[in-house]
């Protein structure tokens with residue numbers, strides 16, 4: 001079957017076959033991967049946020065962590081395996097007793113945190129599927145959480161998870177002020193949302209509490225802008241992830257040498 005002729009008289013399909021025979025589509029794909037890698041690398045090189053200190057990272061990664069079944073990992077919109085590894089290791093290493101995640105989605109990170117720090121209460125907040133967000137979203141904010149999409153009800157050891165359904169723009173965070181050891185900011189990615197979620201994260205942080213943000217990369221300008229404004233607070237990047245961490249000295253000191 002041939003395709004409809006295009007304006008130059010050749011068919012779309014015969015051109016794409018010719019293109020494939022020459023290996024041009026695979027070459028185009030590889031060039032595109034190279035281009036994206038280059039842009040990511042340039043973003044990292046130009047970032048005003050330094051990498052987390054090697055010795056601190058070694059101490060964080062020296063703990064043992066558990067992971068969910070493979071089928072729940074690396075689904076579009078969820079945290080990467082390297083990111084999850086860091087979050088779980090951090091929660092264990094700092095012996096977190098309370099966690100607050102903004103942006104549940106499937107709850108795979110929620111479960112991983114709850115599983116690895118069973119003594120902690122893990123709060124997680126997502127906007128109800130039928131709600132219209134109060135503020136503009138980022139173009140990449142395409143994933144929405146829902147009760148039916150949650151994975152943790154189907155997994156063991158998720159007893160300490162408290163699910164909240166509300167828009168983070170209007171949710172009352174005040175009952176959690178000064179009480180959360182680990183706050184994970186991963187909700188809507190527009191500047192307004194990231195700024196507001198970050199302010200709430202800071203208010204919720206306990207003494208020596210740690211805040212982690214996801215999606216610090218070139219295609220999330222709202223996250224980048226808000227975190228660059230906060231660079232003076234000593235934010236650091238986690239290699240191999242899009243995570244940025246604010247960790248006070250007291251929290252670092254609590255992470256023991258293995």
Ligand SMILES: C[S@@+](CC[C@H](N)C(=O)[O-])C[C@H]1O[C@@H](n2cnc3c(N)ncnc32)[C@H](O)[C@@H]1O
Nearest residue numbers: 078079103105109126127144145168186187188
């Ligand atoms: C990138 S996903 C979160 C991924 C998850 N934290 C993980 O680690 O796998 C972003 C989530 O933020 C939620 N979200 C978007 N806007 C929100 C809002 N205004 N308030 C609360 N959650 C929101 C979306 O419904 C979506 O589930």
